[in-house]
Amino acid sequence: MPNTHPFDGIHFNPPAAALKVNVANQITGQTLKDDVLALIDSGADLTNLPVEVAMNLGLQPVDFIEVGDYSGKSHGDKPVYDVNIIIDSIPFNVQAAETEGEFLIGRDLTNSVKLVLDGPKFEFTL
């Protein structure tokens, strides 16, 4: 069942497709006490998981990946974690790369759903 969410104009200028999600440790089942804000980013190859979230959930790395930014600059190797990103109570199994920046929902997740961005209405449907 698709859900419509408003763009977030508080944290992003111009408003962006962002929403509160939860994250689950696939091994322990532990989830975050509170949902956290994540930006849907079609420019991100993988979901980027903030290091604080990884720490809070006691995540252990399962792999590594080299991370490069928009300018092509490498930011070295980062841990990759097996997690469930929970959006509207639906868990999505992803291998998320650790980041010191924002929580980004990457194409690894969005390519498994129908995502419709309605700019004039400032809303998106997932």
Add this chain to the structure above:
Amino acid sequence: MQKQKLQNPTIDTPKLETSFFEPDPYVELKATDHFIELSKLELEESKSFADAYLKKFEEVFKLAVQEALTRGLESVLLERSKIDTAKSLETLIPSSDEQMSKREEFERNVAAFKAMEKDLENDPKFRGKFVVLYKGQLVDSGTDRAKLLSEAYRKYGYVSLIVHKVGERRVMRAYSPRYMRHA
């Protein structure tokens, strides 16, 4: 499964003072009308009441905030202690030493993989397969990633591992530049 012992947060827990004021026959903290009247009189006649105790109020307020934060943190720890996990529960709220240790463990595994990468690529036994690195050692290999992970956790517990495909070089691009706006 055994519940692991909670680790005490390394945070100072200041105690709130039970009495705001120095012993003073005229200004003693009691919830009485007499005190309230006295305070009103002081405030109305001069600002000496507030002036005299402003610094004290600030101190107590800061302590109250610190204590509330500490209690909040303690209740999070208590909540999490109810969760049964497999061996590595020390990661609940790791100390900076533990964070460093996790980071070091990860970097050791990555460095070990990179050191043996060329040899693995040249070996038909490992080429195109997943290899498992634990504590800087190659401990397993195979074609089924999920099975390899499951087996490794069964053997070693929930620990830092690298399960990497030999010959695969992935670079993750995360675009989304942010432009700073100055009002």
